Amino acid sequence: MRIFVTGASGFVGTAVVRELLQAGHEVVGLARSDAAAKIVARAGALVHRGDVERPESLARAASEADAVIHTAFNHDFSKFKANSENDRKVIDALGSALAGSKRSLVITSGIGLLPSGQLATEQTMPPSPSPSPRVASEEAARALMARSINVSVVRLPPSTHGEGDHGFVPTLIRIARERGTSAYVGDGLNRWPAVHRVDAAKVFRLAMERAIPGAYYHAVAEEGVPFREIAEVIGRRLTVPVVAKGQEEAAAHFTWFAHFATMNVTASSKQTQERLQWRPTLPGLIADLDQPYYFA
Secondary structure (H helix, E strand, O other): OEEEEEOOOOHHHHHHHHHHHHOOOEEEEEEOOHHHHHHHHHHOOEEEEOOOOOHHHHHHHHHOOOEEEEOOOOOOHHHHHHHHHHHHHHHHHHHHHHOOOOOEEEEEEEHHHOOOOOEEOOOOOOOOOOOOHHHHHHHHHHHHHHOOOOEEEEEEOOEEEOOOOOOHHHHHHHHHHHHOOEEEEOOOOOEEEEEEHHHHHHHHHHHHHHOOOOOEEEOOOEEEEEHHHHHHHHHHHHOOOEEEEOHHHHHHHHHHHHHHHOOOOEEOOHHHHHHHOOOOOOOOHHHHHOOHHHOO
């Protein structure tokens, strides 16, 4: 099939492009810059120039595709609400381009949206109203479902890791370097689900190929990794003390990242594994984090 992939030059998107090409699909990758276009072309995909800031620039590529996988998101947290609302517009534009057909759209959401204190399954929904602006993506998907557009949702965990990661774990490493300590909050037993990006890419491909309308999938390999274990690897690798912080101290230490450092969400992928016949095979978060490329 001919698959249009947004975020095709990004951390997750490049793995998705590689997975699709290896499975024999033709891929058209979104690129907003010359540098991104080179990454997409070098991977073996066709290039579509456009920008998620201009949702209308995506319509042609989506309308000409057999399916669309949307992995792009602007992770500038200083504009988190605005970026989340823009993602709502992008998902609506992509879905509208597929309206009237059975062609599928797979969008990206986050496990971190789900309620804490319980093992979240694929049927677990974000609270409404949600404290996180990122819920806009799932709200947009549900609006498309109501219009009988074939959309499914892949939720990624807080740590989607691997070489080239520039997400939450590298942020923790940077903070530890700057502060001279690797910290956790309280007893550090709050947990993050995790998955290697190559394993996650398989979920996107399988979700697209199955094309089950209204399906939710969890690209989760580990249900919950204690935050303290993450902090301990970072401390050992950087040769800095590993310390516990109280809530007030954590706010000063982590600043804007304090919310994520205290996140305590566990999630199951049992239904995803059964429905897609998917089995994660790549290293877990702690083993992957303990590699030189995270600290280069």
